[in-house]
Amino acid sequence: MDTITIRRPDDWHLHLRDGATMAAVLPFTARQFARAIVMPNLAPPVTSVDAARAYRERIVAALPDDAEFTPLMTCYLTDDTQPGEVARGFEEGVFTAAKLYPANATTNSAHGVSEVRHLDPVFACMAEIGMPLLVHGEVTDSDVDIFDREAVFIERVLAPLVERHPALKLVFEHITTEDAVCFVESAGVNVGATITPQHLEINRNAIFAGGIRPHAYCLPVAKREKHRLALRKAATSGSPKYFLGTDSAPHHRHLKETSCGCAGIFNAPHALEVYASVFEEENALDRLEAFASENGPRFYGLPLNEGTATLVREDVTVAEEVSGGEAPIVPYRAGETLRWRLKN
Ligand SMILES: NC(=O)N[C@@H](CC(=O)O)C(=O)O
Numbered sequence: 001m002d003t004i005t006i007r008r009p010d011d012w013h014l015h016l017r018d019g020a021t022m023a024a025v026l027p028f029t030a031r032q033f034a035r036a037i038v039m040p041n042l043a044p045p046v047t048s049v050d051a052a053r054a055y056r057e058r059i060v061a062a063l064p065d066d067a068e069f070t071p072l073m074t075c076y077l078t079d080d081t082q083p084g085e086v087a088r089g090f091e092e093g094v095f096t097a098a099k100l101y102p103a104n105a106t107t108n109s110a111h112g113v114s115e116v117r118h119l120d121p122v123f124a125c126m127a128e129i130g131m132p133l134l135v136h137g138e139v140t141d142s143d144v145d146i147f148d149r150e151a152v153f154i155e156r157v158l159a160p161l162v163e164r165h166p167a168l169k170l171v172f173e174h175i176t177t178e179d180a181v182c183f184v185e186s187a188g189v190n191v192g193a194t195i196t197p198q199h200l201e202i203n204r205n206a207i208f209a210g211g212i213r214p215h216a217y218c219l220p221v222a223k224r225e226k227h228r229l230a231l232r233k234a235a236t237s238g239s240p241k242y243f244l245g246t247d248s249a250p251h252h253r254h255l256k257e258t259s260c261g262c263a264g265i266f267n268a269p270h271a272l273e274v275y276a277s278v279f280e281e282e283n284a285l286d287r288l289e290a291f292a293s294e295n296g297p298r299f300y301g302l303p304l305n306e307g308t309a310t311l312v313r314e315d316v317t318v319a320e321e322v323s324g325g326e327a328p329i330v331p332y333r334a335g336e337t338l339r340w341r342l343k344n
C-alpha cells in the first residue's frame with residue numbers, strides 16, 4: 001500500500017500560543033487537521049467565556065485564506081472557577097471542554113488547581129451537562145520522582161476523582177505510562193486518553209542521546225521503553241478510548257536551548273505522518289482512521305469530518321527550524337526523514 005486516504009483527522013490536544021507565534025504555527029495545524037482542542041495555558045490563562053471568545057476570534061483571524069479549520073476552545077480551571085461560568089461557556093458554544101492543570105505541573109500552570117477536590121461542584125456540573133474534563137495528569141510534589149509523577153497522580157488524584165464523579169467525561173491527556181493505559185482500560189466508556197506522536201516514538205533515552213537534547217523534552221517526560229510499547233499497543237488496539245492529541249507545544253529555539261529549557265515538543269508540521277509510521281510499524285494502518293478521525297469526535301459527541309486526508313509513501317525531510325514569529329522554532333525530528341507525506 002503506497003497511499004492511505006482517511007477521513008480528515010482532528011487534533012484533540014494542541015497549544016497554539018498567541019500573537020505572532022500563534023500566527024506562525026497555526027498554518028501547520030490547519031494543514032493537517034480539521035479541528036483542534038486549543039489549550040488555554042496562555043499568560044494570563046483563558047479562564048472566562050469572554051477571554052475564550054476573544055482568543056477564538058484571534059485564531060480565526062490569523063488563519064490562511066484557504067484554510068478549513070475550526071478551533072475548539074477550552075476553559076482553564078483555577079481554584080476560583082465557578083460552575084456557572086463553565087456551564088455558560090459550554091452552553092453558548094464557546095467552551096468545548098475544561099482543562100485541569102495541577103498548580104505548577106507544566107508550562108504556564110502557576111494558576112492551576114491546588115486542591116482538585118475543591119472543584120467538585122464544577123465537576124458535578126460538567127458531568128450533568130456532558131462537558132468533558134481534560135486532565136494534565138501529574139502530581140507536582142518535588143519529593144515524587146519525575147518519572148513517577150503520572151502513576152502517582154492516578155493513585156492520589158485521578159482514581160478518587162473518577163470515583164467521586166462516575167458519569168464525568170474525562171480525557172487523560174498525553175498519557176505516557178503503562179499505568180495510565182491500565183487505568184483507562186479499567187475505567188468506564190466515559191474515560192478516554194490522548195496519545196502524542198513523540199510518546200509513541202521515543203523513550204527517555206532520547207532526552208540524553210549523546211548529550212542533553214532539549215527538543216526531546218516535554219511534560220509528562222518520556223518514560224522507559226516498556227511504557228512506550230504499552231502506548232503503541234493501546235493506540236493501535238482499535239479501542240475507541242484512545243485518540244489523536246499531538247500536544248504540539250511550540251517554544252522558541254532560545255527558550256529550549258538554554259540552561260533551564262522549556263518543556264514542550266513542536267510536532268505540528270508532520271504529526272500525522274509520524275502517527276502513520278507508528279501504525280504501519282505495528283501493522284495497524286487500517287486502524288489509523290479510527291484513532292485519528294473517529295474516536296475523538298465520538299467521545300466528544302461531535303460530528304465526524306466530511307473531507308479526507310491522503311498520505312503517500314514518499315520521503316519527506318523535516319525542516320531544521322521554522323519561523324515562529326519573533327524567533328525560530330525547532331520542530332520534532334528536525335532534519336530527519338519521514339516515510340510518509342501528507343498530500344494537499
Ligand atoms: N507538554 C509540554 O511539555 N508543554 C505544554 C504544556 C503541557 O501540555 O503540559 C506547553 O504548553 O508547553
Ligand SMILES: [Zn+2]
Pocket residue numbers: 106136173174219220
Ligand atoms: Zn499537559
Ligand SMILES: [Zn+2]
Pocket residue numbers: 013014015039247249
Ligand atoms: Zn499540552
